[in-house]
Amino acid sequence: GDSVTQMEGPVTLSEEAFLTINCTYTATGYPSLFWYVQYPGEGLQLLLKATKADDKGSNKGFEATYRKETTSFHLEKGSVQVSDSAVYFCALSDAGSNYKLTFGKGTLLTVNP
Amino acid sequence: DGGITQSPKYLFRKEGQNVTLSCEQNLNHDAMYWYRQDPGQGLRLIYYSQIVNDFQKGDIAEGYSVSREKKESFPLTVTSAQKNPTAFYLCASSIGRERNTGELFFGEGSRLTVL
Numbered sequence: 001g002d003s004v005t006q007m008e009g010p011v012t013l014s015e016e017a018f019l020t021i022n023c024t025y026t027a028t029g030y031p032s033l034f035w036y037v038q039y040p041g042e043g044l045q046l047l048l049k050a051t052k053a054d055d056k057g058s059n060k061g062f063e064a065t066y067r068k069e070t071t072s073f074h075l076e077k078g079s080v081q082v083s084d085s086a087v088y089f090c091a092l093s094d095a096g097s098n099y100k101l102t103f104g105k106g107t108l109l110t111v112n113p
Numbered sequence: 114d115g116g117i118t119q120s121p122k123y124l125f126r127k128e129g130q131n132v133t134l135s136c137e138q139n140l141n142h143d144a145m146y147w148y149r150q151d152p153g154q155g156l157r158l159i160y161y162s163q164i165v166n167d168f169q170k171g172d173i174a175e176g177y178s179v180s181r182e183k184k185e186s187f188p189l190t191v192t193s194a195q196k197n198p199t200a201f202y203l204c205a206s207s208i209g210r211e212r213n214t215g216e217l218f219f220g221e222g223s224r225l226t227v228l
Contacts, residue, residue: 032215043119043203043219044156051214089155093215100146101215105155 002027002097006090006104013080013111021075021107023064023090031094033057033066033073034101038087047075047088080111115140119204119220126191126198126227134189134223136204143209145187146217149173150201159202162187163209191225199227 007022025031032051036044048057053068062077073090090104117138126132138145147159158171162181176195181187191198201224205217 034216036217036219041222043117043221044205044217045219046216049214049216091215100158100161101217103156105153 002031002092002094002102004090004092004102004104006088007107009087009106010108010110013109015082015111015113016079017111019075019077019080019084019109021088021090021109023073023075023104025071025073025090025092027071027092027094029094031092033064034091034093035062035064035073035075036089036091036103038089038106040086044089080109082111082113085109085111117204117206117218117220119202119223122221122223124223124225126225128227129193131190131192132198132225134191134202134204134225136187136189136220137185138187138206138218139185140206140218141184142206142218143184144207145181146205146207147171147177147179147187147189148203148205150203150222156203159189198225200225 003026005024034049035047037047038044048059050057050066056065064073064075087106087108089106091101093101120135144163146161148156157173159177160179162168168181178190203222204220207217
């Protein structure tokens, strides 16, 4: 079945540091890939997505590239801010699972001033 | 504005009581979902519905029940049979059917605490 493995947290960075959160996946078909963000006490919001190989999703300075050869979708940001402190979830969906999302366990990011 | 509304935001329950969490959406989405979130465990799917009057069990359906009588509404009942109900519950929706890409839209969540 489908699965998503993402970097264990927590991750603590100083403001303006470079961020990478690793995500790899297993899927039988050609999945769509997503990064969701959850701010404290809130629901999840879609951060970015990519629907086919080599696509790059981007939003709010975050980027992730769909790498089929390495089955990865790593999240990056060049300069993090305190307001980026949140839990980040990698997820995939494909037709084989009737488009139900499969989530990673989440990575808590804390950015200190 | 279109979105998903969950209520209540916080709920306390005594052991042995059933409780119902509300989820309403005005996005005209066909599919709706309930997830449970526990610290360090990510999101686990409880139930989902892809069309009115139909729903399927997710990975952890035991002790929960749902109904889907209207497209806009997908309430979740946490029954007394659920052994460890204290958690954060998230409702979500997606376009569904042939237009589906898997992208979910989430509500703000409901935090249930059993006393």
